[in-house]
Structure formats: structure tokens, C-alpha cells
Amino acid sequence: MAASIESLLEEISNIEEPIEELQCLKTALLSITLNDLRDFVSGHRFEVIFSLLNSNDREQVELCVDILERILMACSPLQVVQNYKAELQAGLTHPNDTVKILTLTQVGRMAEHSDAAVQILNSQDIIVTVIRSIAADNMTVAKQAIQSLTKLARTETSTSKIISGDMLNVLTEVMTVSDIVRYRVYELVVTIESESQNHEGYYPCGRIIDQLIKELTGDDILIRAAAIEMITLMVQTVRGHKFLMGQLVFNKIAKMMIDANTDPFSSLYLPGFVKFFGTLSFVQGPQRVCEDYPVFRDKVFEMALDTDPTMIGVALDTLGLLGSTVEGKQVLQKTGEKFKSVMVRMSQLASAGATELRVRCLDAISHLLTLQPEHQTEDLLALTESWFLLLSKQPINMIRDISTQPFPELHCAALRVFTAIAAQPWGQRLMVRTPGFTEFILDRSTSKSKEAKDAKFELVGSLLGSSSVAEILGSQNYISLRTYLREGPYHVSAVAAVDTEGAE
Template sequence: MASSIEKLLEEISSSEDPAEELRNLKTAVLSVPFSALRGSVGVHGLGVIFSLLNTNKREQIDLCVDILNRVLMALSPVHLAQSYRAELQTGLAHPNEAVKILALTQIGRMMEHLETTTEILKNHSILREVIRCIGEEKIAVGKEATRSLYKLGHSKPGLDTLFRSNLQKDMKDLMATSDIVRYRIYELIVDISSVSAVSLSYCANSSFISQLLAELTGEDVLIRATAIEMVTTLAHSQHGRQYLAQQGIMDKVSNMIIATDTDPFSSLYLPGLIRFFGKLAIMESPQQVCETYPAFQNKVFEMALDPDPALTVVALDTLGLLGATVEGKQVLQKTGEKFKAVLVRMSQLANSGATEMRVRSLDAISNLLTLQTEQQTEALLALTESWFHIVSVQPMDMIRNISTQPFPELHCGALGIFTAIAPQPWGQKLMISTPGLMEFIVDRSTSKSKEAKDAKFELVGALVTSSTAADIMGSQNYLSLKTYIREGPYYVSAVASVSTEGAD
């Protein structure tokens, strides 16, 4: 096959209309393993395919790109740099989106290899072209360009080249062209900053981050919304959170939350502010964040009761995130009647309204009620049991009714709540005392989709692995559950087929 590829390359080089030969070559390279492709291009190499990109014929370009994508991925970064660096650099300026992405992908591969990265860093013209691609109209091109440059943030030579040369000015000049391009570069800067404390210091010293932080309080509310998303990403790393704290950003975001009460356009960026603190609470400490920035917790409760579904959804997700941790549960419990009102609201939303809102409510309730085995202290078991009974006067009936409705996502959401309480002794007592529930749990016909079968299997597994289930639920029920687990989630019982002579 390798010899036939080399022969096809020869034929293409001498053809005036190579479309048919390109189709044959594409079929050939796709049928050859990567290991065999490495030695299949022969003395002619891929130069002829690169040259055929210089056309207005869309099919010819697409065929060439498909062939090059396959063969170049089989070559080492060193081979790419030695044989095709000039062709790839030319591809960065090609008018076709697919050619640009091909070139950026392969240059990105070179940036991952120590030897070839050194060569790329010496060639500022290639890097300048990659930076220019960030500003391309096509989103896919811009993303591939930022993905390639991000790899430079993993080494000091790469950081020096990007931030201590005139390439930094190239990026700043490009940022001035449009809001979209500016935020693509912010995204690159945030991604590089997240690599390490060293990479963050380069980005901070270059003033990119201070410019981003200033956008938080800009006049344009849509820009504020985008800026808070970027800052939230920066907060994912420990060194990023430390930097933000040093810059007073947590206080600034808290003040922004307070100011939303008087801003008629706050609903456009308020969800981002809440998500910022929600992520911060999980990564740091729910208690510390809620006590230090009470405006955050107060606003989440307010949003949970708000008629605006966009705000309510964010509040539900945030409460579910907080309540998934023991510390978060304790923080919410301390608020007393405020949180009880929110739980009642969650129950109302789970019972009626748009399907997505119902699912989000069920998921939040499930997170709030979940306790791992090692977390099952007397106090925490009493807490989750009390919350469960706030959800409804007859919570087991309510969840069971939701699980029987003809919407797979609601069925799985309801099963998720049963799974949350299944390992807890009080939950097992409620299950065994609810008429028909154990039969429902082991009845495979009630779960039709793969997701539903998986959710039911998880519920049964949560019961079987509990140390108290056998005693509380009785040997017969426990045996049925173990049989269910042994048979697996997709078991189908064999049914004998009986035919009756003469029947229609």
C-alpha cells in the first residue's frame, strides 16, 4: 500500500486535473495504519499536495486537506519542522478555513515538542501569523490559534517569547480590532495564567489581566458578563485565587452583587457573579465564603424565589453545589426559615413548570439530601431527614409520582432523589413502609431508556451496599435487590413464546 501511495503522488504531480487521483489517494491514506504512512510519501513528499491548495476549487482543497490531515498526523513534530514548516506557515494565510486549521493544528504539535518549539520560537514570523489567526472571523480558526499559543505557556522560553518581545504588542494591537477578538485573547491569557504561578506572573506583568479585571465594572453589561466568566476560570487554580484576593476582586464582586438591586440590567450579569462565588465556595470553604460575603448567600436565596426562570436556575444549581458538601449543608441549615422557604420552592418547581426547571430542582434536592457513608453522623442524618419532610407532606408519594411521568429526564431525576436517601437508615425505613415502592424499584419495565436503566441500577446498588439495608428491609427484599445487581442493569428475562394452531 505504501508503494501505491507513492505512485499516486507521482501521478498527481503530472496530472492537469488531479481530482480523481486525489480521491484515490485519500482512500489509500485512510486505509493505511499510521505506522505505515510514515514511510509512504517517498521522495516526492507532500509538496505536490500542498501546491494543489493554491486553487479556488473547493473539492480539490477539501481532498488535499483530508489527505494532509491524515499523513501529517503520522509524522513526528521534528519531521514536520524539517520538511514542511514553510508550507504550514503559508497555510496560515490561506483564505480557506480548513487549510488554516490544518496548519494551526500541526504548528501546535510542533509547539509541544522541545526541539521543534525552540525552532518555532526563533521564527517570530510564524508566531505573528498564528496571533493574527486569533482575529479571524471564523470561530474555529480563532480557537485553534489560541489552542496553539496556549502551549507556549508551559515553558519559560515560550513565555519569554510571547510576553517579552514585540509579539506582546501584536496581541495588544489585535485586541483593539473588536470586542470578540479582545475576549479571545483574554481567554488565551486566562488559560496561560492557569498553568502555573510563573505563567500568571508573566500575564499579570504584561497588564493583560489588569485590563480584564477593569472590564468587570465597565459600562457595557454584556462585557461585564463575559469578564466575570473569564475571572471565574482564573479562580479555578489556587494561585489564581490568591492573585484575585490580592487584587481585591472578591470584595469587588460582592459589591457588584449588592449594587444589582438598583441596576435594571443586572439580570444579564448577575448569574455570572453568583457562579463565581459558588465555584469559590466549593474550592475554598462554603462557610468562609458565605460568612465573609453574606451578599452572595442572601442573593442566592432571593434568586431561588424569583419568578425569573433564568435567575432561579442559577440559584438551584448553586444551592445544589453548596449542599453537596457537608460544610455547605451546615451553612444552609444555619439560615433556618430562609432555607426552609427555598426548599418549599424547590418542591413546587419539581412538581410543575417547564421540564428543564423540574429536572434542575430534582437534581438540587438530590444533592442536598446526599450523604456518603462516612458522613452519616446522627446530626447529619437528622438534618437530611428533616429537609426531606420539608419538601412535601408526603415526600415519598411525590417523588414516586414524578418518577412515573412519561419524561425520561424526570424519571431519572426522581430516581436520583431515591438514590440520595437509599444509603441512609431513615430513607430505607421510608422505602420499606411505602406500599408498592420496593416492587417498583426491582421492576425493570418501569425504566425504558439506557439512562433510566442506569439510574435504577445505581439506586439498587446504593441499597445493596448499605450496611443497614439487610436488617431494615428484610431478607426477601434484600435478596431481590442482590439478584437485580447480579443480573446487571440491562437484563431481560426470557419469555416462552406459545403459538396456538389456527389463531389469527
């Protein structure tokens, strides 16, 4: 087979219209294993295939791309950069987007190989061209460029070669192409920081981040909505959090949330602002964030009681995030009647409305009610029980009724609520007092899909993980649950066949 490939390469180099031969070469390359191909490519060069990319014949170019993709995959990243650096540079500026994507993919491969990455980073022309590719009309090309640059910027030294000095000037120039491209550059800079924790991150490109912050506080509502997404990514990192705090960004966002009450277009950016503070509460702690920025907590409650599904959905997700920790539960409990009214509203949303919103509501409820064994103090158990009882006069039946509706996602979400309370003694007492509930848990036929079976199995595991379950549910139920757990989520009971002919 290697001899056949070699003869095809020689034949291709001597004819003007090699479409048929390229097709044969592609077939031959695909028929040989990658290991065998590695042995072949190590002793050959393929300039002839690269040269055939310089054609207006689309079919020829695409065949060459397929062939080179196979060949280069058989080469190590170091081999590619050492043998085909000039071809890489040409590929980055090729008029055909598939060639650009092929080349950028190879740059991404080199970024993951330490020696090859050093050589690429020292090739300033290649780095400049990759940066300019961020402005490509083809979104796939732009994304591949961002991904490759992000992979390259894994160390302090490599970052300085991409987003500082002359390269920073190139990035700044690229940003002027359009609003869309400007946000691609923001994405690159923020992603580099979020994935590169061992260097100074934002400081080499502080002026780009300063510009992003100005966009956040500017008058353009749509740009503000886009900017907050980038800022939210930043706050999740230690250096990003420190940088934003130093720029008083948290205070600025809080003030804009207060001013939103008089802004008729606030619905366009408020969900992003709430997500930002929700993320910040996960980083700094719910109590500190809600004390320092009470407008955040108040706005979440206000949105939960809104009629706009977008507002409601973000509020539900944020409440679930806040209530997933003990500190967050305590913060919500301190609001008294305000939070009680929100829980009543969540009960209404879980019972009716669009399926997606109902699922998000049930998931928020399950996060609010979850309490790990080490946190099951008398006060916290009383708190979660009181919240569950706010859902309905018969909350167990309410959630079970939701689980029986013909929507798999609702079924699983309802089971997650039961899983949350199953680990707590009060939840177990409510379950055993509800007629038919233990039979519902043990009945495998109520869960049809794999996801549903897994959710039911997790519920059983949550019950059995509690030290109080045997006493509260009784020995017979305990034994049945242990059997369920031992048999696994996908157990099918054997049904004895009946010999009808013999019976007759």
C-alpha cells in the same frame, strides 16, 4: 501502491490542470494503511502539493488540503516542522480557511511533541502568525489558533515565549481588532493559566488581566457579563485565586451584587456573579465565603424565589453545589426559616413547570440530601431528614409520582433523589413504610432506557451499601435486592413459552 503514488506525484508536477490526477492521488492515499504510508513519506517530499495550494481554483485547493492532511498525519510532528517549516508559515496566511485550519492543526500536533514544540517556539514568525489568527473572521480558525497556543504554553519557558515580551505586544495589538477578539485573547490567557500549573501563569501578562478586571467593573453591562465568565475560570486555580484576591476582586463583585438592587439591568450579570461565588465557595469553603460575603447567600435565596427561569436555574445549581458538602449543609441550616422557605419553593418547582428546570431542581435536592456514611452523625441525619420532609406531607410518593411521568430525564432525576436518601436509615424507614415502594424499586419495567436502568441499579447499590438496610427492610427484601444487584441493571427475566397447540 507506493509506485502508483510516486508516479501520480511525478505526473502532477508536469501538468497545468491536475484536478483529475489529484483526485486519483487522494483515492490512492486513502486506500493505503497509515503504517504503509509512513514508510513511503519518510523517503519523499511533497513540495509540489504545497505549491498547488497557490491557486484560485477552489476544488484544486480543497483536494490538496485533503491530500496533505493524509500525508502529514503519516509524518511525525518533528518531521513536519523540520521538512515543511516554510510551507507552514505560508499556510497560516493562506486566503483559504481550510488551509489555515490544516496548518494550525499541525501546529497543535507539534505542541504535543517536545522536540517539535521547541522548534516551533523558536520560530517567532510562526508564533506571531498563530497569534494573529486569533482575530480571524472564521471562528474555527480562531479556536484552532487558541487551542494550539494553549498546547504550546505547557511550561514556564514556553509561556514566556507566547505571552510576554514582543509576543505580549502582538497579543495587545490583536485585542484592538474588536470586542469579540479581545475576549478571545482573554480566553487564551485564562486557559493557559488554568492548564499550566507549573509556572507563574498570570504574572507575564498581568496587564491583560488588569484590563479584564477593569472590564468587570466597567459600565458596559454586557461586557461585565462576559468578563465574569473569565474571572470564574481564573478563581479555580491557585495562582488565579491568589491574583484576584490581591486585586480585591472578590470585594468588588460583592459590592456590585449589593448595588444590583437598584440596577434595572442586573439580571444580565447577576447569574454570572452568583456562579462566581458558588465556584469560590467550592475553592475556599462555603462557610468562609458566606460569612465574608453574605450578599451571595442572600442573593441565592432571592433568586430561588424569583419568577425568572434563568435566575431560578442558577440558584438551584448553586444550592446543589453548596449543599453537596457537610460544611455547606450546615451553612444553609443556620439560616433557619429562610432556607426552609427555599426548600418549599423547590418542592413546588420539582412538581410543576418546565422539564429542564424540574430536573435541575431534583438534582439540587439530591445533592442537598446526600450524606456519605462517614458523615452520618445523629445531627446530620436529623438535618437531611427534616429537609426531605419539607418537600411534602408524603415526600416519597411525591418523588415517585414525578418518576412515573413520561419524561426519561425526570425519571432518572427522581431516582437520584431516592439514591441520596437510600443510604440513610431514616430514608430506608420511609421507603419500607410506603406501600408498594419496595416493589417499585424491584420492578425493572418502570425503567425503560439504559440511563434509567443504570439509575435504578445505582439506587439498589446505595441501599445495599448501608449497614442498616437488612434490619430495616427485612430479610426478604434484602435478599431480593441482593438478587437484583447480582443480576445487573439490564437483566431480563426468562418467560416460559406456552405450547398452545398442545394445550388445545
